[in-house]
Amino acid sequence: MKKAISLLLCIIMVLGVFTSCGSGNATNDDATYRTLYSSEVSTLNYLVTSTYNDMTCGANCVDTLVEYDNEGKLKEGLATKWEYDEASMSWTFTLRPDAKWVDHTGAEVAAVTANDFVAALKYQLTPEYESANTQNLFGVIKNAEEYYKGLVYKGGADEDGKTWPEIDFSEVGVKATDDTTLVYTLGKEVPYFLSSLVYVVYLPAYAPQLEELGKEFGTDNTKMYYCGAYYMETFEPQVQHVYKKNELNYDADMVYIKTINEIYNAEAGTLAPEMVKRGELEYASIGSDILDDWLATEETKNLVSKERPSTTTSYFYCFNFDPKFDAAYEPDNWTLAVNNENFRKSLMYSLNRINPVAISEPNNPEDYIMNTVTPPTFTFNNDGVDYSQQAAFKSINAKDFFQESEALKYKDAAISELTAQGVTFPVKVLMPYNPTSDNWDKECQVVEQQMEGVLGADYIDIIIEAGPSDSFLTLVRREGKYAFMKCNWGADYADPETWTDPFYQEAGSLGYKYAFLRTAIDNNTASAATVAEYFRLVEEAKKITVDTNARYEAFAAAEAYLIEHALVVPYGISVADYIATKLNVFEGQYAAFGLSFLRYKGQHLYTDFISMEQYEKNSK
Numbered sequence: 001m002k003k004a005i006s007l008l009l010c011i012i013m014v015l016g017v018f019t020s021c022g023s024g025n026a027t028n029d030d031a032t033y034r035t036l037y038s039s040e041v042s043t044l045n046y047l048v049t050s051t052y053n054d055m056t057c058g059a060n061c062v063d064t065l066v067e068y069d070n071e072g073k074l075k076e077g078l079a080t081k082w083e084y085d086e087a088s089m090s091w092t093f094t095l096r097p098d099a100k101w102v103d104h105t106g107a108e109v110a111a112v113t114a115n116d117f118v119a120a121l122k123y124q125l126t127p128e129y130e131s132a133n134t135q136n137l138f139g140v141i142k143n144a145e146e147y148y149k150g151l152v153y154k155g156g157a158d159e160d161g162k163t164w165p166e167i168d169f170s171e172v173g174v175k176a177t178d179d180t181t182l183v184y185t186l187g188k189e190v191p192y193f194l195s196s197l198v199y200v201v202y203l204p205a206y207a208p209q210l211e212e213l214g215k216e217f218g219t220d221n222t223k224m225y226y227c228g229a230y231y232m233e234t235f236e237p238q239v240q241h242v243y244k245k246n247e248l249n250y251d252a253d254m255v256y257i258k259t260i261n262e263i264y265n266a267e268a269g270t271l272a273p274e275m276v277k278r279g280e281l282e283y284a285s286i287g288s289d290i291l292d293d294w295l296a297t298e299e300t301k302n303l304v305s306k307e308r309p310s311t312t313t314s315y316f317y318c319f320n321f322d323p324k325f326d327a328a329y330e331p332d333n334w335t336l337a338v339n340n341e342n343f344r345k346s347l348m349y350s351l352n353r354i355n356p357v358a359i360s361e362p363n364n365p366e367d368y369i370m371n372t373v374t375p376p377t378f379t380f381n382n383d384g385v386d387y388s389q390q391a392a393f394k395s396i397n398a399k400d401f402f403q404e405s406e407a408l409k410y411k412d413a414a415i416s417e418l419t420a421q422g423v424t425f426p427v428k429v430l431m432p433y434n435p436t437s438d439n440w441d442k443e444c445q446v447v448e449q450q451m452e453g454v455l456g457a458d459y460i461d462i463i464i465e466a467g468p469s470d471s472f473l474t475l476v477r478r479e480g481k482y483a484f485m486k487c488n489w490g491a492d493y494a495d496p497e498t499w500t501d502p503f504y505q506e507a508g509s510l511g512y513k514y515a516f517l518r519t520a521i522d523n524n525t526a527s528a529a530t531v532a533e534y535f536r537l538v539e540e541a542k543k544i545t546v547d548t549n550a551r552y553e554a555f556a557a558a559e560a561y562l563i564e565h566a567l568v569v570p571y572g573i574s575v576a577d578y579i580a581t582k583l584n585v586f587e588g589q590y591a592a593f594g595l596s597f598l599r600y601k602g603q604h605l606y607t608d609f610i611s612m613e614q615y616e617k618n619s620k
Helices: 004-014 052-061 114-124 144-153 207-216 268-277 288-296 331-338 341-350 354-360 391-397 404-420 440-455 472-477 496-500 518-522 528-542 548-564 612-618
Strands: 032-037 066-068 074-076 079-085 090-095 100-102 108-111 174-178 181-185 230-236 240-245 259-264 283-285 313-319 427-433 460-466 484-490 568-573 578-581
Touching: 032 268, 032 283, 052 230, 052 240, 074 079, 114 174, 114 181, 114 207, 268 283, 331 341, 331 404, 331 427, 341 404, 341 440, 354 440, 391 548, 404 440, 427 440, 427 484, 440 460, 472 484, 496 528, 496 548, 518 528, 528 548, 548 568
Parallel strands: 032 259, 427 460
Antiparallel strands: 066 074, 079 090, 090 181, 100 108, 174 181, 230 240, 240 259, 283 578, 313 484, 313 568
16 A cells, blocks of 8 residues: 555454444435346356355355454354364354244245255365355365365376375265254364355355255245345346345344345446436445536535445456467467566556556545555454565565556567567557446556557557456456456455465366466466466465464465566555445445455445445544
8 A cells, every 4th residue: 555544544444443333314224225236147156156246145145154243353143152173173163043044035944054054065066066166165174175076087087197086075074963063174274264154155055955956056036045134035137136134034133224126227337326316226336427526516415425445355467378369369479478577577567557546536546556466454463463564575565566667678678588489569468348347448448558658559559348248257357368457356264365366276277267377387388487486385375374474474475476576466455436325334244355245234224325424424
């Protein structure tokens, strides 16, 4: 962070100074909370998805073993108590006996039992269901990887010659010893295990229904059951989603809003503000193109506030090391270029991050820029030192990544080296964007003009292309149909290892399919040794499980190496969007990882929109 005030705000947030002090307005929780959405979910099956858009239903409709309150403090969820046995590396959770599953009408189905957690984990470890979350279990839950890969390779060897014998699921470290006792046995010491329980990979599902439906589970709202704050009464794709308060939820007294109606409109970003003014919605994002006008107009100035500041998500620019885009964009040429460190550094130092951030936050854009992948105040070591301020980051944090002279120096070196390899210039740089994401198209235009202005259009040709509105991540990033693109990652648990997930890839695996760094090793490119060293540093850090300070130092060294060799370009945290809302955003659950920030539980619906003055009061 460039400004001390930004860091102070984040520290205040993480330490839980924010309280639920109300907006000053009367509540109207019986009214319907109405919002627009422009990107349809690809599935309601929270056991297989890794996108927050798809996780919204699971987050609000299925409870976790533990929760975080609005101050970021851990509290009971479906579990009322838990204990850890160091000798066996086992966590034992006692479930509350009053937790119930309901259907899409709110009618009771059955009690939530420990077996529902066992069945959900087995489902995710069944290859035919294609869960994107299995890697979160590997190396954490005993024999999870062994069971999964035994099914994948059917007792044979993987690409590296390692044999994976088939084992019985009874050998996996999850057991229901009775209806209310759940035991997880770990494959290693996992310092962050409790915090990871608020991520989708540990959500339960009604076991008999999972067995009956298989791949059909979660394909619509009638093909899943609910044990959370809400159930989904209506699911009409590209029409509406209607959530109703689950009156049978054990914590129903903490669920204040009775109905949530998400209404589809492809032009949501444009239409929502006007619908707010007409009294047809309770929420709208106020884009930079209309913000000044809204703040200057008597009718709307008191309707504007902001989202809660968040360090849950980090943004960074990825280089794609395994391009799968069309021949017109010259993927072979790009592959040679991206494996050249001087080429990557020329792009890194030519990117002035202030300019694209200023599109969404024109007043203080520097507050949202950071030089690391891991956000400030995400976690602290045993001495209270912010992980992002580890010694390994000292030179990186002091650096200004936008330096024209450095960019041109690296450009000259790259031209010399790449010309000898047969690379043709300008190198085509495909930069797609999701058309449903506010201002992303404008950001791309600014980045193109600015980077080509520094490096010259004879060196790079940034090609901006609108991607699909639906399933953008699946069809673009995971398919490798980009060259250089802004990506993001949300933390899954309170440990720096979570920020390695987009980059680190085990042998034979492409992980979460971000930069495809593993292909540099597999194809023995010019970057093979660099990537291999980063992977080694991550693996060494993972081995440190007891000494928190040493663990954090090791992960910081790995992340610093990733950045210093321009295998990624750090960007920033989420800009706190300007919005019109009747919710006090500081009442909701908060944690810098997992599903908490997606939940409506604990929030009231107020009669009036929150003003900026009320927002400032609520934040204290």
